[in-house]
Amino acid sequence: MNHRTTQRRTFAGGTLVFAAALVLTGCADSDSSDSAKAPELKVSGAYIPAPTMADMAAGFFTLTNEGGADKLTSATSDLAGSVTLHSTKGGEMKEQKSFDVPADGHLDFATGGNHLMLEKLRHKPKQGEKVTLTLHFEKSDPIKVEVPVKEATYQPPQHDTSHDSH
The missing domain is CATH 1.20.5 (Single alpha-helices involved in coiled-coils or other helix-helix interfaces)
Structure with a gap:
């Protein structure tokens, strides 16, 4: 050579x-610019329909994220012995270990879809009561929410997205 x-x-x-x-x-x-952006989480529209059973109730809400991605990993409540995360697809309910909370997006917990199951209730909550839920995340600090108990047939108002800007 x-x-x-x-x-x-x-x-x-x-x-x-x-x-x-x-x-x-x-x-x-x-990668670091996306992951460096901290999640900015806000809970809205939370409610629990008055349960028909003495030991179990469902919880619904919308989680809005105006920051980087996060993950909802669990929920707790003083009312329940356990709170589990569930999805519903094709009419079939399935327990989930976690839910992704997309960056600059939202995660909906709504009738017929994702929801919380409050199990082993210490007492059956009545319409008008407030139930404390604490949502736990992979990155963000826990969020404590006072959730109103609504009538069993409650349907939240539908958000009209036809006029939203993109």
């Missing part, structure tokens, strides 16, 4: 390493 071939290989190898470092740095920067 002559001196020129060695110089070309060294230069080419160094250029390749430098280019790879730039690509990796670019990836790290774009």
